[in-house]
Amino acid sequence: MHILTIIRIYLGLSQVALAKAAGITQPDLCEMETLPPYGRMGKYRRLAKVMDLPLEPILKDDISSIPLSFFENHP
Helix, strand or coil: CCHHHHHHHHCCCCHHHHHHHHCCCHHHHHHHHHCCCCCCHHHHHHHHHHHCCCHHHHHHCCHHHCCHHHHHHCC
């Protein structure tokens, strides 16, 4: 499962709600949750901002690189 999916579920967001908050389409988000990152850096940046995450863990699909502060701020 992609880190975007894991964190989206952790935050209690649907694909539609997250996509709307980030200003992207739900089909784009669906694709981003299933394919490796490429060619959509602006969309990844918007998602990272909305999810309050650094961009690096999303691009690396590495949940272990999420700072502990994220989980402290979003219990």
